[in-house]
Amino acid sequence: MPKLQQVYVMDNLHRLFFKAFSNQTRLEIIQLLKKKPLTVTEICEKTGFEQSRVSHNLRCLEHCGFVKITQNGNFREYALDGETIIPIVDLFEKHIQKYKERLENCGVIKDD
Amino acid sequence: MPKLQQVYVMDNLHRLFFKAFSNQTRLEIIQLLKKKPLTVTEICEKTGFEQSRVSHNLRCLEHCGFVKITQNGNFREYALDGETIIPIVDLFEKHIQKYKERLENCGVIKDD
DNA sequence: TAGCAATATGATAAAGTTATCATATGCCTA
DNA sequence: TAGGCATATGATAACTTTATCATATTGCTA
Numbered sequence: 001m002p003k004l005q006q007v008y009v010m011d012n013l014h015r016l017f018f019k020a021f022s023n024q025t026r027l028e029i030i031q032l033l034k035k036k037p038l039t040v041t042e043i044c045e046k047t048g049f050e051q052s053r054v055s056h057n058l059r060c061l062e063h064c065g066f067v068k069i070t071q072n073g074n075f076r077e078y079a080l081d082g083e084t085i086i087p088i089v090d091l092f093e094k095h096i097q098k099y100k101e102r103l104e105n106c107g108v109i110k111d112d
Numbered sequence: 113m114p115k116l117q118q119v120y121v122m123d124n125l126h127r128l129f130f131k132a133f134s135n136q137t138r139l140e141i142i143q144l145l146k147k148k149p150l151t152v153t154e155i156c157e158k159t160g161f162e163q164s165r166v167s168h169n170l171r172c173l174e175h176c177g178f179v180k181i182t183q184n185g186n187f188r189e190y191a192l193d194g195e196t197i198i199p200i201v202d203l204f205e206k207h208i209q210k211y212k213e214r215l216e217n218c219g220v221i222k223d224d
Numbered sequence: 225t226a227g228c229a230a231t232a233t234g235a236t237a238a239a240g241t242t243a244t245c246a247t248a249t250g251c252c253t254a
Numbered sequence: 255t256a257g258g259c260a261t262a263t264g265a266t267a268a269c270t271t272t273a274t275c276a277t278a279t280t281g282c283t284a
Contacts (some may be wrong), residue, residue: 005229007223012136013208014133014139014204014208015133015134015135015136017204017208018130018131018133018134018139019130019134019221019271020221021126021127021130021134022127022130022131022134023127023271023272024124024127025250025272025273027126027127027130039230039231040231040232041229041230041231050274050275051230051231051232052232052233052273052274052275052276053272053273053274054231055231055233056142056232056233056272056273057272058231058232059232059233060221064221064227064258071281071282073230073282074229074230074231074280074281074282075229075230075231076230082156084203085262087203088203088204089126089202089220090194090198090202091200092126092129092196093201096125096126096129109190110248131241135241135242137242137243139263151260151261152260152261152262153259153260155279161243162243162244162245163260163261163262164243164244164245164246164261164263165243165244165261166261167240167261167263168242168243168261168262168263169242170261171262171263183251184254185251185260186250186251186252186259187260187261188259188260188261211273221270221271
């Protein structure tokens with residue numbers, strides 16, 4: 001029995017949205033940008049990540065509407081789109097604090 | 113320059129938490145359980161997914177604190193832990209509505 | 225306008241995740 | 255307690271995601 005198209009599309013978008021969050025590189029970038037907007041180079045310095053790694057993942061975050069870019073001469077400043085992202089991240093803290101131990105032993109999702 | 117352990121652990125837990133959401137099987141299960149608690153068999157029937165696929169993913173959801181189990185004779189009833197999960201899912205709708213098109217063309221995350 | 229700094233992009237190997245199949249366990253009821 | 259239904263678990267092949275390397279592009283500034 002096929003699902004309604006609308007339902008399927010919504011599920012798929014949810015999934016994409018969460019995937020954007022479910023990677024350490026992107027999460028660290030989000031945490032940094034929560035404090036203030038930064039350029040690619042600044043993000044590289046603060047995280048120690050390779051430049052292309054940062055660029056690739058910023059591109060992903062931009063596609064997903066998580067960050068906005070301001071061109072500033074030779075630099076590009078990336079800022080969090082605070083409207084929904086910050087409230088969401090904050091909501092998690094509560095849950096994560098509560099389920100720390102279990103999350104660390106899921107088995108399906110790898111904890112490295 | 114090594115990161116503080118505490119910071120790292122938090123990021124990692126965030127990541128695990130979001131991964132739990134970022135899969136279609138689990139999302140469909142969550143959407144179903146949002147309406148009412150169900151047994152494994154009922155979830156299989158409603159989704160058309162294989163039994164072991166459902167079981168594996170329920171196990172993941174339980175580890176992550178998303179669902180609670182009530183043994184009921186031969187059956188096990190799975191219920192959403194509504195305290196944080198439902199508010200989070202609801203928060204997304206807003207963001208997803210706004211960024212539909214972009215999410216569909218991310219490039220880093222695959223849209224299948 | 226040449227050269228450099230900042231950022232982006234493409235291809236790919238390695239790592240991680242998923243569904244599936246086969247099988248195991250647990251709990252009823254006859 | 256035997257048999258069957260409901261659910262769980264383990265191993266694995268197929269698929270997806272990731273970081274990395276090499277290279278391209280863009281915009282300053284001398």
